[in-house]
Amino acid sequence: MGVNPKKADESVAKSVSRTAIVQSVCEITPNMRRIVFGGPELADFPAGKEGGYIKLIFPDLPRANPKRPVMRTYSIRAHDKAAGQIVVDFALHNDTGGIAIEWALQAKPGDEMLISGPGTIKMVPPDADWYLIAADMTGLPAALCNLERVPDGAKGHVVFEIASEADQLDLALPQGMDLQWVVNPHPDRSKTQLFDAIKAAEWHGGVPFVWSACEFDTMRSLRSYYRTERAVPKQNLYLSSYWCAGRTEDQHKIDKNKDAKADAPSLKSLISKLLHRAGL
Ligand SMILES: Cc1cc2nc3c(=O)[nH]c(=O)nc-3n(C[C@H](O)[C@H](O)[C@H](O)COP(=O)(O)OP(=O)(O)OC[C@H]3O[C@@H](n4cnc5c(N)ncnc54)[C@H](O)[C@@H]3O)c2cc1C
Numbered sequence: 241m242g243v244n245p246k247k248a249d250e251s252v253a254k255s256v257s258r259t260a261i262v263q264s265v266c267e268i269t270p271n272m273r274r275i276v277f278g279g280p281e282l283a284d285f286p287a288g289k290e291g292g293y294i295k296l297i298f299p300d301l302p303r304a305n306p307k308r309p310v311m312r313t314y315s316i317r318a319h320d321k322a323a324g325q326i327v328v329d330f331a332l333h334n335d336t337g338g339i340a341i342e343w344a345l346q347a348k349p350g351d352e353m354l355i356s357g358p359g360t361i362k363m364v365p366p367d368a369d370w371y372l373i374a375a376d377m378t379g380l381p382a383a384l385c386n387l388e389r390v391p392d393g394a395k396g397h398v399v400f401e402i403a404s405e406a407d408q409l410d411l412a413l414p415q416g417m418d419l420q421w422v423v424n425p426h427p428d429r430s431k432t433q434l435f436d437a438i439k440a441a442e443w444h445g446g447v448p449f450v451w452s453a454c455e456f457d458t459m460r461s462l463r464s465y466y467r468t469e470r471a472v473p474k475q476n477l478y479l480s481s482y483w484c485a486g487r488t489e490d491q492h493k494i495d496k497n498k499d500a501k502a503d504a505p506s507l508k509s510l511i512s513k514l515l516h517r518a519g520l
Contacts, residue, residue: 257297258282262351263325269407271332271377273344274317277353278325286358287321291385294328294357298339304490312340312489313482315382316358331377331403336428338488362451362478364389369446371396371417374438374462376427377403378482379453386451390414396448397441401427401434427455428485435461449476456484456495463503 261279268274295311303310318327330344343353364371364386371394375383380400387398395416401424402408408421420441424433435458450472452462459481466472466479484492 257354257356258285260326260353260355262347262349262353264349265347268329269402269409271403271407272380273330273332275328275330275344275347276325277328277355278323279352280324282326283324285319285321285324285326287319289358289360290316290319290388291363291382292316292358292360293382294326294355294359296340296343297354297356298343299354301339310339310490311356312338314340315379315385317381317385329381331380333428340489361480364449364451364478366391368394368449368476370394370444370448372399372438372441372448372450372452373397374399374434374450374452374454376401376424376434376454376458376482377407378455379480382453383451384409384411387411387413390417395444399434399437399441401437401454403427431455431457431485432461434458435465438462439465443470447473447476451478453478453480453482456481456487456492456499460499 258281259279260277260282263276263278266274293313293315295313298310298312301310314328314330316326317329319325330341332345333341334345361382364373366389371390373383373386373390373396380402383398383400392414393416394414398411398413398417398419399422400419401422403423403425405421405423411419413419420437422433422437424430434454438452450466452459454462459479463479466477481492481496483489484495487495
């Protein structure tokens with residue numbers, strides 16, 4: 241389900257590192273800062289990776305893992321291949337600290353950042369019976385890339401958690417899709433709002449494609465809801481935790497790996513499932 245963090249890191253590690261140069265910085269809403277990166281090394285950045293991710297690399301910081309520099313993961317919100325520019329939107333969480341957000345808050349045109357990627361994630365297909373797209377502010381940039389891929393005649397729900405009313409964006413959605421903004425000024429302390437709103441949304445007939453990216457504990461609640469209560473097939477689900485309250489990204493990665501291991505079905509349960517299906 242979603243990105244296997246180990247595999248994702250491996251694929252990004254194999255990809256090229258580039259020096260990106262800050263072109264412009266602006267606030268698109270009070271709690272979302274947009275940085276446009278460019279420079280000669282982005283000229284051959286692969287096209288069509290919007291919604292995928294890059295790693296911001298901080299090579300000079302003390303490393304928890306001596307084999308790897310400190311990195312932070314961000315989504316490619318947009319890519320202008322002709323101009324050689326990529327757009328990254330940073331959800332501001334300056335009250336909780338963090339090296340990426342500290343960097344983003346001080347970034348100015350001309351600053352350099354080493355990036356690697358792109359890494360890819362599962363995107364919505366064009367032919368689902370209906371769609372459920374949900375995210376908090378960290379997942380919003382990638383969720384919006386997915387929303388742009390949904391066909392005009394699509395139906396379904398979009399649920400976005402934002403830090404304040406003023407973080408709402410003016411979005412053009414297919415007529416059959418409704419949009420709910422859920423305001424949560426303290427996503428690091430209060431983790432139920434997005435889940436409650438998703439649970440309250442009508443569940444249509446047919447098989448949906450569900451795309452969700454959010455905080456770790458919310459991801460775990462949603463995983464149980466999507467799988468157990470709604471039986472969403474694995475291939476129709478992208479669900480990923482993009483951060484974990486009280487944990488740095490490096491610590492979150494460890495939590496994610498542990499969780500993925502604990503969640504993987506044991507060989508014994510797989511065999512019993514297969515025997516059950518075969519009527520044995
Ligand atoms: C595939 C993927 C794509 C992502 N795309 C984006 C993106 O496009 N935009 C974006 O903003 N984020 C995105 N994230 C999330 C981002 O990587 C994390 O929020 C990251 O922890 C930020 O790094 P930092 O150095 O600022 O904070 P860290 O050093 O990692 O953490 C420091 C403290 O800040 C807290 N913290 C981290 N993020 C938040 C938050 N959003 N709100 C409240 N507290 C927080 C942590 O819990 C910790 O206590 C993505 C993550 C993944 C895995």
